Amino acid sequence: MSDPLISIVMRSYNEAWALKETLPALAAQAYAPFELIVIDSGSSDGSQDLIHAASPAHFIQITPQEYNPSRVMNHGMRLAKSDRVLFLNADATPQGPNWLRPLADALLDKKTAACFSRQIPRPDCEAVFACDYDRCFGPQRESSTWDHFFSMVSSGLRKDVWAQRGFREDLQYAEDDEYTRWCKANGYHIRYVPESVAMHSHNYTxxxxxxxxxxxxxxxxxxxxxxxxxxxxxxxxxxxxxxxxxxxxxxxxxxxxxxxxxxxxxxxxxxxxxxxxxxxxx
Incomplete structure (x- = not known):
């Protein structure tokens, strides 16, 4: 029997340099079938051509001024056909063909509202940020002892839980933290899935x-x-x-x-x- 459909929502903005790796990595996943939903915030670097070539089920284009992370993610959830929806930032590249399945499997549990991948930094990642990735996702990650930790960059949500109460659109930051705290407060689990790995990092000024x-x-x-x-x-x-x-x-x-x-x-x-x-x- 074939695997059931999984929906993948991708947010992008001027990340053609990463999409050249991220989109082929998605196409190489061992899990099939999946539908790709892309919401692009007005890219002008060739990203849109790469996205069109990937034949997404939905390709939504908005202006940079219209971007609100919660609104975009709620829109993606509404478009998704599957009851299990994965999120992947355009600049987060799946490592190997087994990125998708562990996340999808984690969401089979009806009490698991959300799950998230392990992230590894890119080779050019500066030490200060590489240290953060080690603390959040490393083999002895400190984040397991923190009050709460979640990252939307490479993650998954159950649609039936989200349907009870989506992301707060009055928040411009930390919307994923707030949503998953709400999930935990209502008796749901948030799972870390280290078998699913994505490469992602930023060198902020x-x-x-x-x-x-x-x-x-x-x-x-x-x-x-x-x-x-x-x-x-x-x-x-x-x-x-x-x-x-x-x-x-x-x-x-x-x-x-x-x-x-x-x-x-x-x-x-x-x-x-x-x-x-x-x-x-x-």
């Missing part, structure tokens, strides 16, 4: 790192995910920066990349300031 941290923190505060004591300058900036520096120094030393430690400190300083201001402006 200090300004970009601050903006991202600000947006995430503001969304966490809006969603009520952060207590008042966790928003204090001492904990958010001072103690947070010291903790980050300890992790980065240990990672850089272990991986013989100590020359990148000062750069890591600069990124962390900007992230911590962005986080604090995000909490304060919510």
């Amino acid at each position: 200090p300004a970009q790192a601050r903006k991202r941290a600000h947006g995430d923190a503001r969304a966490f505060a809006q969603a009520g995910s952060i207590s008042a004591k966790d928003r204090r300058w001492t904990k958010t900036v001072l103690l947070g920066l010291l903790s980050d520096a300890r992790h980065d120094l240990r990672w850089c030393r272990r991986n013989k990349r100590l020359s990148e430690f000062l750069h890591a400190l600069r990124i962390r300083w900007n992230q911590r300031l962005g986080k604090y201001t995000g909490f304060r402006t919510a």
Whole structure:
């Protein structure tokens, strides 16, 4: 018997450089059949030609100004024919032909609302961000002990759970964190699926790192995910920066990349300031 249909929703914006690897990697998956739904935010780098060549079931084009992550993901969920829907960012490249099946299988459990893949950084990933990937997805990942962790980049959702309550469209950041916290609060499971692997990373500038941290923190505060004591300058900036520096120094030393430690400190300083201001402006 053939496998049941799986829907895959992809968000893209000027990532032709990655789509040249991501789309063939999807086509090479051992699992079939699947439908591809692509929502592109006005790419102008040749991405649209590559997407058309992949013959998606749906190809939705919006302007960059129209982009809202929750709205896009809710739209993709509505278009999906399958009751199991996978999400893959255009710049997240499946590693090997077995990316899809472990995610699809994890969603067979009706109590599993969402699942997410292991992510590995790209070869050019700077040390400060490679350290984060190790902490979130590595063999001894710290994220398993955190209050909550989820990444939408390479993931899957059950449509019947989503139908009860989709992504909050008033949030511009951290919408996946807020949604999966809601799932857990309502008795559903969130599963990490390390057998499914995608390559994905970003080398943010200090300004970009601050903006991202600000947006995430503001969304966490809006969603009520952060207590008042966790928003204090001492904990958010001072103690947070010291903790980050300890992790980065240990990672850089272990991986013989100590020359990148000062750069890591600069990124962390900007992230911590962005986080604090995000909490304060919510």
